[in-house]
Amino acid sequence: MLVRPTFIVEDITAFSLDLLREKGIQGFIFDLDNTLMAPHTGIIEAYMQEWLILITQEGFKTICVTNNKRSHYYNAAEKVINMPVIGHARKPAREPLLKAVDLLELTPEQVLVVGDRPLTDILGGERIGAYTMLCDPLTKLTEPPTIQFLRKLERLFVKS
Ligand SMILES: [Mg+2]
Structure with missing residues (x-):
């Protein structure tokens, strides 16, 4: 089984929004831990927060789906990242x-x-027919x- 992310990036905030628009x-x-914020911190970096505001202003809709099971954590994260969070998601499951x-x-x-995870985030995205972006943790x-x-082992499943 190989996953083939549409985009592979180091930093999601550096990616061209026009290129995304061209694809429709x-x-x-978003994944939560290690994608929007460092795991278990509940703290988002200023540059990430500013970028989330920017993409909203640019007209993109946002939501977060995390496999994290601790509801007090992901409910608190909702306020920090300013978008709805679906927790305990069991990605790569399709339903969430x-x-x-x-x-x-x-x-x-x-x-x-x-x-940031090929076999949860990216595989899940592929299974529903969405575009996918693998980022560095x-x-x-x-x-x-x-x-x-x-x-590194998990990256062996990524075909670029
Ligand atoms: Mg993650």
Whole structure:
């Protein structure tokens, strides 16, 4: 099984919004941990917060789907990232992602699923027929060697 992300980026905030528009993308489904904020922190960096405001002003719709099971955490995150959060999602399951598409009032072909994990975020996005963007994890440089090794293994499933 290989996943083939539509886009592979280091930094989601550096990506061309015009290129997304050309593909007909009108909404984002974001992963939470390591995509929008460092895991378990509940803190979003200023540059990310500003970019989220920018894409909203540019007319893109946003929602977050996380596999995180701790409701007090992801409910609190909702206020920090200023968009609805669907928690305990079990990506790559289709249902939570399709629910997010419905809440955005878009179709899967109009949505970009963004995340740092090939076998949850990207596979899930592919399974619903959405565009996908694999990003580098925000904590890439500070992760312990074992986690970095597991990430390298998971990247073997990515066909670029
Ligand atoms: Mg993640």
